[in-house]
Amino acid sequence: MPIQHAAIFDLDGVLTDTAELHYQSWQELMDQLGIPFDRQVNESLRGLSRPESLEVILGSRSADFSDAWKQDILRRKNENYIERVRRMTPADLLPGVENLLRALRERGVGVAVASSSRNTGLVLERLGIRPLLDVVVDGNDVPKSKPDPGVFLEAARRLALPPARCVVIEDAAAGVEGAQRAGMRVVGVGPAERVGKADLVRKRVAEVGIEDLLGLFDEGTA
Numbered sequence: 001m002p003i004q005h006a007a008i009f010d011l012d013g014v015l016t017d018t019a020e021l022h023y024q025s026w027q028e029l030m031d032q033l034g035i036p037f038d039r040q041v042n043e044s045l046r047g048l049s050r051p052e053s054l055e056v057i058l059g060s061r062s063a064d065f066s067d068a069w070k071q072d073i074l075r076r077k078n079e080n081y082i083e084r085v086r087r088m089t090p091a092d093l094l095p096g097v098e099n100l101l102r103a104l105r106e107r108g109v110g111v112a113v114a115s116s117s118r119n120t121g122l123v124l125e126r127l128g129i130r131p132l133l134d135v136v137v138d139g140n141d142v143p144k145s146k147p148d149p150g151v152f153l154e155a156a157r158r159l160a161l162p163p164a165r166c167v168v169i170e171d172a173a174a175g176v177e178g179a180q181r182a183g184m185r186v187v188g189v190g191p192a193e194r195v196g197k198a199d200l201v202r203k204r205v206a207e208v209g210i211e212d213l214l215g216l217f218d219e220g221t222a
C-alpha cells in the first residue's frame with residue numbers, strides 16, 4: 001500500500017545536535033582570527049546558511065573584508081565542521097529519535113529528512129539512520145535556504161504526497177515558517193520564543209510522541 005502520510009524531519013537540532021559542532025567550528029575559527037564570537041552570537045545563527053551566518057558574526061565589520069576573504073573563511077569553516085562530523089557516531093543521535101523513526105515506519109508513515117545543509121548525506125551516514133529514511137532532500141538539491149519552502153516541497157514531491165499530508169519537525173523559526181509556507185503542519189522543537197508559531201510545541205524531540213504526529217495528520221485530512 002502506498003504511504004498516506006509522512007513525517008519530514010529537519011536535521012540540525014532535531015535528529016542530532018550539529019548546532020554544537022557548528023558552534024565549535026565557528027568559535028575555533030573566530031578565535032584564530034581575533035573576531036569576537038560566543039554562544040550568544042551562535043544562538044542567533046540557528047537556521048541560517050553559512051554565508052548568512054558569517055554576515056551576522058561580522059556585523060558592522062563586514063564591509064572591512066573582501067568577498068575573496070569571506071569565501072576563504074566559509075571554506076575553512078566547512079572543512080573544520082566536516083572534520084568534526086567525520087568523528088560522529090550513532091551515539092550522536094538525539095534521545096528518542098531512533099524509536100520515533102522506527103515507530104513511524106511500523107505505522108506505515110513515510111519518513112523524510114529535509115535540511116538546507118549540504119553535508120546532510122555525510123551526517124546521516126555517520127548517524128547510521130539512512131536505512132530508516134524514505135527520502136532525503138538537502139541543500140544540494142534545493143539551494144535556497146529555509147524559510148524558502150522549496151526543500152519541504154521537494155520532499156513531498158519525492159514522497160508522492162500532497163503537502164497537507166506531511167508534518168514537519170523543526171527546531172528553527174525559519175524552518176517553521178518554511179514548512180508553513182509549504183502548506184504543512186509543524187511540530188516545533190525548542191522554546192516557544194523560537195518555535196511558538198508551530199502547530200504544536202515540544203521542548204525536545206524526545207517529547208514528540210507518535211500520537212502527536214498522527215493527531216496532526218488527522219487534522220490535516222479532516
Ligand SMILES: [Mg+2]
Binds near residue numbers: 011172
Ligand atoms: Mg534545525
